Amino acid sequence: MNDDLYFSNGNEVQLFEWAFAQHMPVMLTGPTGCGKTRFVEHMGHLLSRPVITISCHDDLTSADLVGRFMVTGGDVIWTDGPLTMAVKSGAICYLDEVVEARHDSLAILHSLTDHRRTLYLDRANETIKAPEGFMLVCSYNPAYRSSLKELKPSFRQRFVTVPMDYLPAEREVEVLLAEAQVDRAVAERLVECAGTIRSADDVFHFEPPSTRVLVAAARFIAAGAGEMEAVEACILAPLSSDGAIHEGLREIAAAHLSTSSDISRRTP
Ligand SMILES: Nc1ncnc2c1ncn2[C@@H]1O[C@H](COP(=O)(O)OP(=O)(O)OP(=O)(O)O)[C@@H](O)[C@H]1O
Ligand SMILES: [Mg+2]
Numbered sequence: 001m002n003d004d005l006y007f008s009n010g011n012e013v014q015l016f017e018w019a020f021a022q023h024m025p026v027m028l029t030g031p032t033g034c035g036k037t038r039f040v041e042h043m044g045h046l047l048s049r050p051v052i053t054i055s056c057h058d059d060l061t062s063a064d065l066v067g068r069f070m071v072t073g074g075d076v077i078w079t080d081g082p083l084t085m086a087v088k089s090g091a092i093c094y095l096d097e098v099v100e101a102r103h104d105s106l107a108i109l110h111s112l113t114d115h116r117r118t119l120y121l122d123r124a125n126e127t128i129k130a131p132e133g134f135m136l137v138c139s140y141n142p143a144y145r146s147s148l149k150e151l152k153p154s155f156r157q158r159f160v161t162v163p164m165d166y167l168p169a170e171r172e173v174e175v176l177l178a179e180a181q182v183d184r185a186v187a188e189r190l191v192e193c194a195g196t197i198r199s200a201d202d203v204f205h206f207e208p209p210s211t212r213v214l215v216a217a218a219r220f221i222a223a224g225a226g227e228m229e230a231v232e233a234c235i236l237a238p239l240s241s242d243g244a245i246h247e248g249l250r251e252i253a254a255a256h257l258s259t260s261s262d263i264s265r266r267t268p
Contacts, residue, residue, distance in 0.1 A: 005178050006035065006042035009167050016043050019160045020135050025113045027098075027156065028139040030164030033210025036139045039164065040094045049133050052086040053094045056101035062108040066121055078124045087112070087119050090133030098138040099149045106155055112136060113158040143207055166211055169195055175211055180218035186227065186258075190214050193231065193256035197239075197249060206245075209235050227257040 019026045020043075028036045037053075044051035054065065067081035086093035098106070111118050117130040138159065140151070166172060169191050176187035191214065198208040213235045220230035236249045 004042055004045050006038050007167055007171050007175050007178075009035070009164065009171065012039065012162050012164065013043070013046070015160065015162050017047070020047055023117060023130075023132075023135075025136040025138070025159045027159035027161045028137065028164055029142050029161060030139075031143055031166070031210060032141055032207060033212030034164050034166050035211060036164055037094075037096065040092065040137055040139075044092050047092070047133075049135065050089065050091040051094055052082050052091045053096055054082050055096045056098050058100055058102060060101045060105050062105045065105065066108060066119065067124070069123065083108075084119065084121065084128065087128050087130050087134050090131040092135045092137055095136070095138040097140055099140040099151055103152055103155075106151075109136065109155075110158070166198070166208075172211055172214065176214055176218045179215045181222040182218045186221055187218060189227065189256050189258065190217055190231070193253050194235070196252050196256065197235075200252070206240050209239060213238060226259070228253065228259060231257060 016026060016039075018024075028039065030036055040051055040053075043049075054060075063081065065081050065083040067079050067084050069076050070079045080088065083093055085091070095101070108119070111120055112130060113136055117134070119128045119130070121128065167175065169188075172191045172194075173184065173187045176182065176190060177184060180187075194209045194214055217230040217234040220234055221227055225233075231253045232250070236246060236253060239249065240246055
């Protein structure tokens with residue numbers, strides 16, 4: 001398994017490179033497990049920039065981002081937070097699930113994400129101009145919008161937006177082959193099965209199965225699980241806990257998968 005291996009799904013690599021060259025921040029949107037994190041890591045390698053990831057949540061304060069004064073051995077010293085470290089070192093700062101953060105915590109990003117490219121640390125009385133290599137990347141999953149959380153237009157419009165989605169079937173098969181030791185026929189069956197469930201998600205009303213869960217199922221099969229067993233544990237059970245829905249999903253899966261476990265693993 002290669003953590004940097006990324007299969008592109010359109011022009012996202014080019015868009016990211018243009019944004020980097022023009023010192024513009026990027027907003028990635030897309031469903032869970034479609035490759036957002038993998039893409040940012042890949043771009044970090046491609047552009048030779050370290051990636052500093054911050055997972056956003058509703059208790060995140062601007063001090064958690066920029067830093068705070070801390071008491072150590074009787075002294076009070078300023079300690080940089082991950083955002084400040086990323087700006088100073090010219091890294092790619094990746095704010096994951098940014099929609100989870102409170103608006104007042106994100107306000108600190110405004111001066112960094114416009115022509116100023118500057119971080120104002122009022123408390124430390126410091127002004128940091130972002131170097132060439134610094135880039136801000138945010139991501140969120142628009143499908144979770146039911147949570148009443150929305151990004152402000154004044155925030156969203158600062159970013160170049162790159163919408164991401166699951167790969168087309170042939171490319172998703174390649175991801176499974178790269179990430180798990182299974183035969184192509186197995187990978188194809190898993191992707192077909194996911195395709196059918198995805199196209200029925202209007203009926204089921206849940207987030208469709210991601211590339212992540214397909215990789216998990218493929219790895220289970222490579223480890224010795226039967227196809228139905230792997231799909232049940234790695235794909236169907238995480239999707240829904242509703243008994244009737246689960247039964248419907250099992251029928252879809254059974255129609256696609258092989259019931260014999262010994263033909264599933266890749267012959268060495
Ligand atoms: N385009 C891709 N190329 C290579 N691997 C991929 C790709 N898309 C998904 N994967 C596989 O799916 C897994 C999940 O991808 P990733 O963690 O990047 O999803 P994500 O979009 O960040 O999800 P989340 O929103 O839940 O954080 C990866 O570890 C990788 O195995
Ligand atoms: Mg992610």
